[in-house]
Amino acid sequence: MRSSFKSDYGDIAHLLYVPIDETLLQALVQYWNPPYSCFTFGSVDLTPTIEEYSSLINCSKIDNDRIYSKSNKNKHFRRKLERLLGALPSWVEDQVAKNNQKEYLKWEGILALASASPGGQVQRDMLAFLIYGLVIFLKALGHINVSVIDLSDRSSGGINPVPLILEETFRTLKFCKRNGGRFQGCSQLLTVWFHSHMWTDAKLSRSLYDGHFSPLEEFLRKED
Structure with a gap:
């Protein structure tokens, strides 16, 4: 079951083991720049991309040309x-x-x-x-x-959910920035995405988002 699940859904099961750092999320919200949909740290702008989130999910069956759209049914x-x-x-x-x-x-x-x-x-x-x-x-x-x-x-048919995940993440960050409250996007993905930009291991620098590396597995390994 594990191999067939990973084949169809990628690494999303690892999200069950990613701890939620509420302090980190609250801090990130303060740096969110709604007009530009990015985090602004002084002179540095940083934002999650479709490529990065696709790498986080790490599903080989995702068809980037088949973006999920909500059904009217x-x-x-x-x-x-x-x-x-x-x-x-x-x-x-x-x-x-x-x-x-x-x-x-x-x-x-x-x-x-x-x-x-x-x-x-x-x-x-x-x-x-x-x-x-x-x-x-x-x-x-x-x-x-x-x-x-x-x-x-x-x-499981190869539909790409990543743009929808990012849309929900941006919407929630914008809401939290303006109104406060708990971040209700996918906290686990945002946490791992941010940590991945802090990793300095030289052997990860070229392969982090190339599709042959699992950032979620690496995050859990570092947590252990």
């Missing part, structure tokens, strides 16, 4: 969730809740279903769905936005 998310998780319509209906007229999923039930799954492709795709919903596109603690279902349903 979100109303059919229940059927997609049934197919994705191998669940019954009645079970799916029980997991859907509303908050301010917006529908979301209660992750406890999905986690319980994942734990009881016998394995194979359904469990693999379920794990990716949980990572997308609870780590990469976190909207609220304990909730999974229904829009993640469409992305997760299509992601």
Whole structure:
């Protein structure tokens, strides 16, 4: 399962082990320059790029020419969730809740279903769905936005989610800069991206973002 998961989804499972440094994130927000969508450190401007975030995810199946776009058929998310998780319509209906007229999923039930799954492709795709919903596109603690279902349903087919991840990161940084509050983009990816620019190991200087190196694995190795 591990090799097939990595083949379809890259290194996103490593995000589960990346610790969130709230102090670092709060400091980064203060240096965010919304008009130019970059961090400004004195005379130095630094911003995450599609190439860098693609390297962080490190998925060989991502097709850079097939950029993910949101589906206009979100109303059919229940059927997609049934197919994705191998669940019954009645079970799916029980997991859907509303908050301010917006529908979301209660992750406890999905986690319980994942734990009881016998394995194979359904469990693999379920794990990716949980990572997308609870780590990469976190909207609220304990909730999974229904829009993640469409992305997760299509992601194993080579669709490139990186521009959407960056868009959400920039949007959240802009909001935090102007209004304060907790950063709710993918904190783990932003943390590793920033740390990777601080690494001074000479052997990493040429290969960090060339597609043959895993920054997430390197970050976890350095943390250990």
